[in-house]
Amino acid sequence: MAAAAAANLFYLPDECWEHVYKFLTYDDDDGYRQVLKSHSVVSKEFLSITNRLRKSLTIGTQSRHHLYERLLILFQRFPNITSLTLSHYCIGDLNNLLLQISQFPLKLTSLTFSGSRCTIPINGLRAFSQKITTLTSLTFSNLDPINSTDIFFIAGSFPLLEELGLSYCIPYSRHGTSIPSIVEPLSLAFFKLRKVNLSGHDYMDDKLLFHLFKNCKLLEEANLSHCIQLTNAGIASALLESPTLKSLTFDILEECPTLKSLTFDILEECAMLSTFTRNCPSLNEIKVQSCTRLNNVKNFNSSIVNPELKSLSFANVCWLTKETMKVFVLFPNLVRLDLRWCSGISGKLMCQLLRMCCKLRHLNLSYCLELNVSEMNFEVPKLEVLNLANTSIDDKALHVISKSCCGLLQLILENCYNVTERGVKHVVENCTQLRVINLTNCLNVDADVSALRLLSTRSLKNIVAPPPNRSSNKRRRNSS
Template identity: 50%
Template structure:
């Protein structure tokens, strides 16, 4: 009787995907956790359906167990990790992961050394999100251009402090030249950006679909209009409102 009621993993996987496709991440996590307690079969299936992992401070010692368990992971969220970010990225780079998305927003540092190690072994990244970093300079931009040429989405918005203002324009140009698959870029509150910077992306990124430049007062309305005429399929989101007072540029 039991064998007559048996469904293969593929069928259960389709059922689980159908049941949870419209839920938010928190609801899905709770639902998968409940299912994993039903049987070893459900545990195995739910593990395969976990595609994203948020890493907290206590997590690193358990990565050697978590990564093999969740074999289909493609997204890592490091926003809630407040330890040594470079060391964590070194550790992650040792695993054979096919990650497509990495988020280390709201961090006090830009983990340059860790990202270099990460990029040497994990070459599948297509989305990098690092908004509201404590500091950002031209070296960071050149590193992104060198290490992640396959990026399709890049979010560098709302840095708290921007250093080495004069070289940042060169860093953005390097990104526009290197990231040939770029479809979406968010540079909100990069108040040094000018019309030429925007046109570097419009001209160099042939697959570009969206540029977000909110609180970038050096970009003119004439430039926005010209961009629409040149690349009408590209959406340019902008604002002429002055930038918030709690951000600063360090010369």
């Protein structure tokens, strides 16, 4: 009786637990999954609750044998799925799979086909669209020949579509010489379109781009990378027809006063940064996908700053120097900086960077294999998230970081093999607001010692501990 009374006293409805889990999670995708996974292993009840929180699901190649029963188990386990990805299917299996999925009362808003080289599964999509009418996002990639008939079929089947991905899809050839466009019918059929991905459509020219931007009145985001026939003049003209556009990915640069987000596949010159800083004053995000080496620092104009830019991704830059670091002076209000896989970053260079970007809150230095922060002697009180995964930092570096970045809320040290519990102690003592710490595969950190030390820190809400090492296992056996 007493046990039953106590159980009722501490009972929480499932809806309350869902709010608790959502509160404990954070923005990083990997972290979000890790938090749900760690809670789901506690009990069947918690597993059931976390299953209901899952919104996306990927279904890989399945045997046709008992396919409906397999799908039934999946959708019963995850009843609130809104995003579905179908991966690595041939056309026959895709049609069959879509026919089976259409028999379930799903409220999907997003459907993605990935890893498959095939034509559009017309029969399956027709049955799917008749049963599931809530879809607003549809993504294909690497489709075999597609034409205007396919485009109008998609538009007729999914009238609510706001996002359409057709990257690297091959249009039908006509008489073996010319390639008819699918862009013009697309721009006419999808009047609600907000996001479109046409990367790799090498027939795309200035005229077709003009039609797309003119007819899609609600367009906010467009990916046009590797559309090799586009010109600077064509993009500039088309941009005048799209006042709602906020994000544009392409391989060349032109003036656009309203553009807010820009992605470059390749960036080779520092001068280009100052150019689009001047031409696009509303930019608040820049992503550089690849950069062999930043050059032409002499032509770099540091007098034109962009106070609006808040996020900059400089991942995979092969070499950063004292001279190329000058580019960061353009962005005095930078809040988020991604430098993963960058080479040549030293403590002195980090000091130079942090003096120019003193408002940073999120800094990603993962996979910076040459990173050396022991020379860093500069306070960054506003920094909240620091990712040092897969670096060679040690306890001495952690001591410096914990004093320089005392306001940290989240610290990621995954695969940092030189860190021990001494370094963890420095972080806990100096970073008193720390809420999340990831010590996955920190093999030299004693799991038992670090757990006791971390659990004594009231601010921490999520601890990803290292695996128990041999010494802790030995002590556990001796004590027993």
